[in-house]
Amino acid sequence: MVVVETAFVASDGFLAVQRDDDGEPGAVLGHTRLRAGEGFRTEVRVPVDDAAWADWNGSATVHLVLRDDRDGDGEFDPEEDGVVTSFGRPAAATVSLARGDRAAVSARDFTPLRAANGSVTVRYAALPADGHLVVENGTDGATLGSVALDAGDHRNVSVPLGDAATGDETFPVRAVLYRDDGDGTFDGDDTPALAGDSPVATTFSVTPEAANATATPPLVVTATPFDDGTATPTASPSPTEPPTATPGQPGFGALAAVAALALVLVARRP
16 A cells, blocks of 8 residues: 555546656556545555566566546546646656665645644654654754654654744755664764665745734644554655745645655555
8 A cells, every 4th residue: 555645636547557668657567546626634544456566576666646536437448538737737747665674754735734833843754774764954954843653653743843843934944763772862873764765755945933924724634544553654845945836736745846756655455
């Protein structure tokens, strides 16, 4: 089961996970139905074909692609149901998907997350061993705050942001998982958890407590998170902050940005 961090469609369609074929979406590994009335969704489960996963080795790039229900029959047909476009581009994202011990982090929402009591809340984090959830400045990579976490699944983790939580403007951040070197303290000896060569991380924006901002009415529908307890793998986006897109356009990531890279979590089939 591949779990995509965020997705949004303006009309009924499908979310497909596809192999990479020379930089383009190739064979479909799995898909799930998306309905416009569900709004902006988080932790969207996509079942992957058993045979495809059994043959998975190491890490590889996969494409997350929004497909339309062109004939309106509610059944996915990769030959008939084309790729959704938004702002003239395919509503798709690429991620590095790795097979191994599960490490994952999920935080994005339809609007920037708001700092509260000097901290930002990360929706979900999972580590295969003791480590740290670190929030970095998305512009210069400086560490804003960190929280030590035991191995396992964690929900609604509050990470302190220091002085950044009291600024005046919304700013980009990156939440990254690190493996602890054994001393229980986050420092330069700790190394990022990886999916292939990519850190397990997600990017989003934070609005400081002091900023004067009018919140956008929430359009979030949270899918039931997986909690089967069987560790398997992850995927990771690039640290690049996604461009802002107009709400209502289909896509992945904060504000439904079509170029954003959505984090993928993976759970082993029972």
